[in-house]
Amino acid sequence: MTTARRLLAALRTPLGVLALLACGTLLFLTLFAPAIWGERAAVTDTTQISQPPSDEHLFGTDGSGRDILLRTLAATQLSVSMALMATVAGVLSGVLVGLLPLILGGRAGRWIVAGINIGVAFPGLLLAIAFSVILGQSGTAATLAIAIAMLPNYGRLTHNLAASVWGRDYISAARVLGVPTWQIVLRHVLPNVRDPLLVNAAITAGGALVSFAGLSFLGLGIQVPQYDWGRMLNEGVSRIFVTPAAALVPGIAIILAGLTFVLLGEILGKALTPDTHRSLSSRVLRRLRAQTAENETEPAGVPAPFAEDSVLAVRNLRVCAPHGRDDVRTLVDGVSFDVARGEIVGVVGESGSGKSLTLMSMAGLLDPSLHVSADAARFDGEDLTLRAGGHPASLDHHFGKRMAMVFQDPMSSLNPALHVGSQVAEAGLLHLGMNRREAREAAIERLEAVRIPDAERRYGQYPHEYSGGMRQRAMIAAGLMGKPSLILADEPTTALDVTVQAEILTLLRRINEEDGTAIMFVSHDIAVVTSLCTRVLVMYRGRLVEDISSEDLRAGRAAHAYTRALMDTVPTMTTPRGEPMASIPDEADFSGGGDGCAAGRAAGVEVVRGDADAAMRGDAERLDGDVERTSDPLVQEEKR
Numbered sequence: 001m002t003t004a005r006r007l008l009a010a011l012r013t014p015l016g017v018l019a020l021l022a023c024g025t026l027l028f029l030t031l032f033a034p035a036i037w038g039e040r041a042a043v044t045d046t047t048q049i050s051q052p053p054s055d056e057h058l059f060g061t062d063g064s065g066r067d068i069l070l071r072t073l074a075a076t077q078l079s080v081s082m083a084l085m086a087t088v089a090g091v092l093s094g095v096l097v098g099l100l101p102l103i104l105g106g107r108a109g110r111w112i113v114a115g116i117n118i119g120v121a122f123p124g125l126l127l128a129i130a131f132s133v134i135l136g137q138s139g140t141a142a143t144l145a146i147a148i149a150m151l152p153n154y155g156r157l158t159h160n161l162a163a164s165v166w167g168r169d170y171i172s173a174a175r176v177l178g179v180p181t182w183q184i185v186l187r188h189v190l191p192n193v194r195d196p197l198l199v200n201a202a203i204t205a206g207g208a209l210v211s212f213a214g215l216s217f218l219g220l221g222i223q224v225p226q227y228d229w230g231r232m233l234n235e236g237v238s239r240i241f242v243t244p245a246a247a248l249v250p251g252i253a254i255i256l257a258g259l260t261f262v263l264l265g266e267i268l269g270k271a272l273t274p275d276t277h278r279s280l281s282s283r284v285l286r287r288l289r290a291q292t293a294e295n296e297t298e299p300a301g302v303p304a305p306f307a308e309d310s311v312l313a314v315r316n317l318r319v320c321a322p323h324g325r326d327d328v329r330t331l332v333d334g335v336s337f338d339v340a341r342g343e344i345v346g347v348v349g350e351s352g353s354g355k356s357l358t359l360m361s362m363a364g365l366l367d368p369s370l371h372v373s374a375d376a377a378r379f380d381g382e383d384l385t386l387r388a389g390g391h392p393a394s395l396d397h398h399f400g401k402r403m404a405m406v407f408q409d410p411m412s413s414l415n416p417a418l419h420v421g422s423q424v425a426e427a428g429l430l431h432l433g434m435n436r437r438e439a440r441e442a443a444i445e446r447l448e449a450v451r452i453p454d455a456e457r458r459y460g461q462y463p464h465e466y467s468g469g470m471r472q473r474a475m476i477a478a479g480l481m482g483k484p485s486l487i488l489a490d491e492p493t494t495a496l497d498v499t500v501q502a503e504i505l506t507l508l509r510r511i512n513e514e515d516g517t518a519i520m521f522v523s524h525d526i527a528v529v530t531s532l533c534t535r536v537l538v539m540y541r542g543r544l545v546e547d548i549s550s551e552d553l554r555a556g557r558a559a560h561a562y563t564r565a566l567m568d569t570v571p572t573m574t575t576p577r578g579e580p581m582a583s584i585p586d587e588a589d590f591s592g593g594g595d596g597c598a599a600g601r602a603a604g605v606e607v608v609r610g611d612a613d614a615a616m617r618g619d620a621e622r623l624d625g626d627v628e629r630t631s632d633p634l635v636q637e638e639k640r
């Protein structure tokens, strides 16, 4: 959802409507109140001194016989504009000072950070009063004093946000390219820290308004004959027992204006922060269900039975994402499979074919903005589906110790701020009822089991002190704390070099053989998949197009055109050197007529399951046009 759409959505809520009304009123009063009521508010009437509320003066009059309400309305302009100016000056100088340490670096940078930290140690209002006294008693001096008081906090916030972005790879890439630091800060850092700074600025403006009123109340800000809410409060307090409204009305105005800025910050926050926990609108859900009914490949309510020995099984798994305002996009479409206990199943397919989404939906780790459903799903004998009104059921589960997940990037899957050992031990503490000492001992044992050398010492190290392969093994060790029945491994070796890759594969195989743990293994490396796995699921454009044994796949007995095209891209010992590798062209379409998939569907079979001969009867020869070039003589021969 774009920022504009999120803003609109936020404004449609009751809080949004309230914020809109409050901001609109404050803006109107700031711009026009002095012009409309300013003259009448300045009229003194000695016959009307300190009058109680009446028809003529809704909240009574002050000590000079002036209308309290009209003066409060007319004072909006000065009160709000001064607070806004202080905020803009404070935020801009704070952002600049917060970014300087990155731009200057070295000793100068460290001195600035130290200065910011000292400034933060002083309470903001105290700083504002001190600077206001130094700079003189005027509205401008008070504005400057508030801006200066704001600076350290904003400097610290900006520095912290910018420092968290500074370590990212795209910044390193820009530095390697020799982009000047100030340009990196402007082009790469600032846009990434802008949103939280803006949200904070809106809320800070409310604080600045209260501070400014405070300074005027103390006689340090606006001076007579000018007046703002603080000045009115100052004048009204001395007569609070005679005309309470003279102090109460400007006091209430300060509170309401402050709350308006808080509401503005709230709405800005909603508009600028992508909401990952957004649920689908009922319109989108209706659309989704209609689409599900249209596309259903198996009659609803009669899913194919699960295999007896399966540890994980799912029927008609669908993952959809909201697309535009009312539409949905199907990302995983009617996928059904079984994983037997102790089996290693590979999942292959081109990038974006839905491999990770399939695994993530089984692990219950899908982004909440996605909608997942299945006709039936079972893990370790437990039903995972929540059926709703005859519609495909949504999956709802949380496994803890029985299922482990290994991700592609071991650096981002381990928390860089915590010791590796304590992250491995966490499962023991959370799920196995161990105390700290037992969890530590078990974690060291698991680290040893995955061949982390000197595990006791390594337990207390941070992820950055581990090599890539060690981090990945530590992730696997964390998953093994609870003796899982299934490991979901999403490209666990992609980020590793071949020797470390081999270590991880050996480790997974050993775990599978020794503990009987089933593994679902996603990879782009078909050679690795066929050597590790007994069976391979082939995915194409969100669908499972073939379920084939590794042996058949290796022997070239793939039934589906896409699987064969994929196999043709794998170099063999006979692949001529020096020639470009075979690839599947972007425009190739295996989902349409004529390929093995279409043949399978025509026969009422969604997935080609291991029956190579049957599927071969499909007109798979059309594949030839889809494979750009294959250099494998065996394949050429087969095609002839």
Ligand SMILES: Nc1ncnc2c1ncn2[C@@H]1O[C@H](COP(=O)(O)OP(=O)(O)OP(=O)(O)O)[C@@H](O)[C@H]1O
Binding pocket: 321, 331, 349, 350, 351, 352, 353, 354, 355, 356, 357, 358, 367, 369, 370
């Ligand atoms: N949160 C999301 N919102 C919308 N679309 C998504 C989301 N996550 C994934 N997708 C889309 O779903 C499709 C399948 O994504 P998935 O990550 O499963 O692909 P994949 O087969 O694992 O690819 P790769 O091999 O590159 O990791 C892609 O088109 C992707 O853009």
